[in-house]
Amino acid sequence: MRTVKKKRFDKLGPWPGLSIEKVRELVMSRVGKIALGQDPSIPDVVMLTVSLFIAEELDWLLGRYKKPATILSLINCWLLKYFAGVKDKPLDQLTRKDVICFIEGVASQRSKVTASRCLSLLKVIMARAVDLEYINRNPCQGVKKFREPESRTRIFSDDEYVSCVKSVIRNIDHQHSKIIYFLLLIPLRFQEIASMQWSRIDLEKGTYFIPADLAKNHRARTIAFSPPAIDLLTQMSGTREPVVDWVFPANSESGHTVDIRVQFKKILKEAGIDKKTFRIHDIRRSGASALLNDFDANPLKIMDILDHRSMASTMVYTRLSAKSMVDTSDLLAHKFTQAVSK
Secondary structure (H helix, E strand, O other), X not given: XXXXXXXXXXXXXXXXXOOHHHHHHHHHHHXXXXXXXXXXXXXXXXXXXXXXXXXXXXXXXXXXXXXXXXXXXXXXXXXXXXXXXXXXXXXXXXXXXXXXXXXXXXXXXXXXXXXHHHHHHHHHHHHHHHHOOOXXXXXXXXXXXXXXXXXXXXXXXXXXXXXXXXXXXXXXOOHHHHHHHHHHHOOOOHHHHHOOEHHHEEOOOOEEEEXXXXXXXXXXXXXXXXXXXXXXXXXXXXXXXXXXXXXXXXXXXXXEOOOOXXXXXXXXXXHOOOOOOOOOHHHHHHHHHHHHHOOOOOHHHHHHHHOOOOHHHHHHHOOOOHXXXXXXXXXXXXXXXXXXXX
């Protein structure tokens, strides 16, 4: 039996919208696809450049992260600035060498930590491109992150702590000094203090409820304030605007204070502490260390206050102070002296 092949007719587009040259180009493209065994009716996938792909998938990307503002900052400050002009290659032309050059540039301009974060972010972006079938392989695959530096060990010395407390008290009328005041009293994260709301504070019981969506580990918990913290909150509640729920309102997108660096540097300067070596998060580390070393607090309770999932994370924060190490050494010295005298 003779097989009759049916002829296929494809629509190229309406006349006169298509020129003769465009028709010829489309016909040649379809002939080439047929020769490769491809369906000529399936349109070609437009190969986006890195920057255009990021713009197209930005909503999806930001929706993956709890702190989209941080991700957006990395995109704007590093990815989009680097992948521009001749470096803004089509997705299928991006190579491992391009990725390595990118993160090495970030490391030299900023830090190895930022470079590693940019690599992780770019890897997620390119994995999305693989899922959407723009590319077959993730060019970030196999590119190694920079070795993370050892965790910070900076905590207050006894003299620094006293100087800092006195400086905060002298400047307590400033709203940002009040935030530092609370951070000194209880080792919470800056965000947990700066975003406090009156509706989550019970002044009678002296408690503060932190919802799961604010906690880093997504666990709701209730914190007990100390008497000095309750006294300051009571004073503040008497002068606050009833319609404003934020304890520390500000003209920011979130509605509350998000940056206290200027005032923090002023406090450090007055206290005689080098602002280059001490960060806001070091207050939290100092508080955790003091609870363990100076007051022998229960490590499990410290872990709960810090909102850590494991004791290993808590022990990273609890650095031994110089005084604590001296006291511990004195115990052996006392035992040694007793042995000598016998």
